[in-house]
Amino acid sequence: MLKKKAGSIAGLLSVSMILAVSAGCGSSSKDASANDGKTEVKIAWRFSGENDITTKYLENDFIPEFEKANPNIKIKLSPITASEGDYYSKIALSMQSENTTPDIIAEDTFMLNADANAGYLTDLDSYVKDWPEWSNYTENLKAGAIAEDGKIYAIPGSSDSRGLWYNKNLFAKAGLPADWQPKSWQEVIDAAEKIKETSPNAIPLGMTVAKASGEAVSMQTFEMLLYGTEDTLYDSETKKWNVNSQGIMDSLKFIDEVYNEKKLAPSMSIAINSNFSSVMFQDKFVNDAAGIILDGFWNTSNWKENGPAPVANMTERFGFTAMPTENGQGAGKVTMSGGWTWAIPAKTKDKEAAWTVVKALGGAEQQAKRAIADGNLTVRQDSAENAEYQAQPFIKEATEFLNNAHFRPANDNYPNVSVEIQNMVESVATGSKTPEAAAEDFAKNVTRIVGEENITK
Amino acid sequence: MEIADSRVKVKRLSDTKKSLLFLIPSLILLLIFFIGPMVLTFIFSFTNLALTGAAAKHTEFVGFENFTRMFEDPEFRTSVWNTIVFVFFSAILGQCLLGFLIAFMMKEKNVTFRRIVGLIIIAAWVTPEVVVGFCWVAFLSDNGTANWLIGLLGFKPVAWLFSFPMVSVIIANVWRGTAFSMMVFQSALDEIPKEVEEAAHMDGATRWRIVTSITIPMVKGTIATNLMLVTLSTLGVFTLIYTMTGGGPGVETTTLPIFMFKQAFVSYQLGYGTAISLVLLAIGAIASLIYMKILKTKV
Structure with missing residues (x-):
């Protein structure tokens, strides 16, 4: 008797569940008619x-x-x-x-x-x-x-467009010019080292490296470096990917130098945080605790009157200068757009x-x-x-x-290649792989994604 | 006699039919929401199904390509190893052992004491996973409580989630999950008749002997069930790890669920992702079989 009752209750319950589900499906049609034509x-x-x-x-x-x-x-x-x-x-x-x-x-x-x-x-x-x-x-x-x-x-x-944000207060302390224009990667590192000496508690140079930041790692960091070397990521003429280039090696070595060798970068708990950009631009940079950040123009919206971290005199406090090419080659400046x-x-x-x-x-x-x-x-x-x-x-x-802008490869594999770039950059910045090993894995993975025939030999 | 028998049969038959009739709605629901997706998962794991790009428009069967790729992928091997480490330390050693210890120590203690301690432990368990994740991120952050505590002892702050990522997520998961094992064991331990243990005590058995020869054998079935439940639920832990480390740094805390999510929704390769989920399912099934075999119990 008891069993029977339990059975029918279960039956009723399931029927009511089905009803609830179908009612849920039907509700969307209601909204559409509610807009008076x-x-x-x-x-x-x-x-x-x-x-x-x-x-x-x-x-x-x-x-x-x-x-x-x-x-x-x-x-x-x-x-x-x-x-x-x-x-x-x-x-x-x-x-x-x-x-x-x-x-x-x-x-x-x-x-x-x-x-x-x-x-x-x-x-x-x-x-x-x-x-x-x-x-x-x-x-x-x-x-x-x-x-x-x-x-x-x-x-x-x-x-x-992207470039180097720099903090003029920290620059003054380090004896660096207020209208800074580095001519090579080395000059960026030199400036960061001076900031490290004069303001030991500040972050000398920030670059987005955490996979959690997604596309920003590829575009704001890696491609800003790579397109300043002799190489590109993708050849739009031959439609082939350049995965074994010296440019990739040089870019990774720069990241390694900043994050590991010379320790000019933010601490790892900031660097691998998915809120890296907000921490840097809304907290560290405005509080004179970060010297140079490689990032996009849009960060001014952080400091506007109705933004999250208003800075009234931002043009006096900060500077925005072009990213130099590796050794000053070509036009001497580079940006990704x-x-x-x-x-x-x-x-x-x-x-x-x-x-x-x-x-x-x-x-x-x-x-x-x-x-x-x-x-x-x-x-x-x-x-x-x-x-x-x-x-x-x-x-x-x-x-x-x-004037010196590059664009990302117009190829439908780019999003997947970009994920591999993010893996590569993070592994070098965190020190879990050497630039050589990371570049080798990157070449292997991209070859798998785009196919052997689409790789520049 | 015979007539009565057949009457019973008729009645039984109609009972079966009746119950079938009542079962149909739930069967349909099961089909739609459980069996259907499982069959689809199986089919999709043999395709190049993608979220975007040309493969999203022209999905094709690719045979065992997803599986061969998986076994050649070093990141997959790392994820399997991470999953084993995570499950062993956080589920088996952490939650089960600690749960048992707490339940055992609380046995026959004052009711008020049991209630208060129980409540505190259960509070961790009823907290939503994502909240637990954020609590631990805050606790382990540069200026967090953990670093404040070791600072009192004169140590320098540690970037916990970067330097000890796996240990951190394991501890967080133990903290969150122990309550479940504790409750299961508590009810099992309460069922053991006092007389048996008292008799052993009278016979001169040591406390340790009583535990190993009487208490544990008597709750063996519960241990098996609990081990299986905890293992299966830990195999599927996603939110906690994802909120705490996102599987990083690098791939240090990438377990199979995180790896699956990344392949399916970050690299947009749904086919590959579903193939990984099938492997995860297989691992869960094998683990359950092993428990049943070792502990020789039917669950």
């Missing part, structure tokens, strides 16, 4: 925390203006809370189904080829053709939005509405506002003439760096 356009980007700049920009600057001009479209914010690495996986997963895909996504240029090849993105060629404003976009940044098949898959939203774009997923239902929003996001005034909010560079020539934009701190330096 307006088309809803969902925008997704990486939400970085309570000070997230994109959120503020969209909510305060973009949406009110856009919805006034386009009463038929309602913008729904759908931020993705994730670390930088997880963002790309989450967005790829969501784009696989019509039910979960956002209508517009923020896409880092380095993922564009991979996502385009995966069939996740809408080919925008036919849209761009009838859009006169496309001609105002900076020519070499358009390349970042075009995939290997020659089609446009995204509209550039922001661009950036990338940036974010807006793309429309292939499974977006109302592509016309999404395109209307992307066009508005890409307007001259909006692009200037976005760049100012992000602390980044604009992608349109006409936006660059905006007076407020030009008055941004360090904008002159950052724009100048672009």
Whole structure:
């Protein structure tokens, strides 16, 4: 008797569970009808925390203006809370189904080829053709939005450049000039050594090396070094990867010298922390506890009035100078440039509405506002003439760096190769591998990923 | 007599049918949420399924490629070794042994004392894993409590998560998981009739002899069950390690679940990731079989 009762209770429970599950599936259709006939356009980007700049920009600057001009479209914010690495996986997963895909996504240029090849993105060629404003976009940044098949898959939203941030207070103490321009890697190390002598408690030279920081390790650290040697990572003519170059060795040796031999780098618990960048820029650097940091222009947004660590007189306190090439060869300076774009997923239902929003996001005034909010560079020539934009701190330096800019390989294997770069750099910086051993493993792993036939012998 | 028998049979049959009818909903749920994904995992592990890139569009069967690659991958071998070390020290030695010791020492103690000590230990167990992870990161950080304590003794601060990453995650997992073993053993030890131990004591057996010859044999079944449960749950620990070290520095704390996650979601190779998860499943199954064999108990 008791058993029977238990059985029927279990039965009832399972039935109610099924009901609950199916009810859960049905709830999404409810939201759509609640917009009084307006088309809803969902925008997704990486939400970085309570000070997230994109959120503020969209909510305060973009949406009110856009919805006034386009009463038929309602913008729904759908931020993705994730670390930088997880963002790309989450967005790829969501784009696989019509039910979960956002209508517009923020896409880092380095993922564009991979996502385009995966069939996740809408080919925008036919849209761009009838859009006169496309001609105002900076020519070499358009390349970042075009995939290997020659089609446009995204509209550039922001661009950036990288260089050496330096702390003028610590520099003065070390007897270094306030308008510093190192001419070779050696001069960077020399300056760091002077800071170590005069301010023993400060971190002389910081470079992102922790795998936890993802793409930043590849681009802000390794490629900034590698593209200052005689070598590149990828030959866009022959479409082959250069994995056995002297440049890789030299770059790794520089990292080894800074982190292990001369101990000019942050302590390991800071270096391998996934919050490395916030610790360095929001705490150490503003408190005169870090001398030089190799990183991006966008870090000014940390110090702006509404940023996480406001610094009123940042141009007096800090300097931003170009990264020198290894021995001063070539133009003597080097930077990597990338940036974010807006793309429309292939499974977006109302592509016309999404395109209307992307066009508005890409307007001259909006692009200037976005760049100012992000602390980044604009992608349109006409936006660059905006007076407020030009008055941004360090904008002159950052724009100048672009004269010697390199871009990441436009190849859909790049994201995987980048993970191998991160492994390699971290293992050298933590001292778990010698530069030689790390470079050898890197060559082996990249060969496996891209195939023997795509490697420069 | 015969008529009565067949009546019983009819009734039984309809009972079976009835229970089947009631079982169907849960069977369907099991099929959808357990068996389905398992079958899919098995199939995907033989493909080049990827999260992005050309392979995401054209997924193909690649035979045993994922498995051959895995066994050639030094990082995989390191992860297997790390998993064994992590499970042995944190689950078997740490949680089971410590859990047993605490339960044994609390046996027949004052009820209030048992409650207070029990509550403190269980508090660690009911705390969400990610919170435990952050507590330990704070505790072991440069300016954390651990370094403050050793500073009182005149030692220099240590970068725990960098210098002793595996030891740190093992201690954190022992801290978190011991309560479970303790509770299991407590209930088993309470079941042992007092008379048996008293009789042995009267016969002149030492305390140690009583423990090894009476207490442990009498809770053998519980030990086996507990060992298996703790081993299986520790094999799958992800959150704690991921929040504390992210598998690093290098690959020093990369256990199989972390390795699987990295391959599937950081390197975007879902096929390879599912193949690793199959191996993890196999290791769990083998471990369970070994326990059952050694302790000769049915669980």
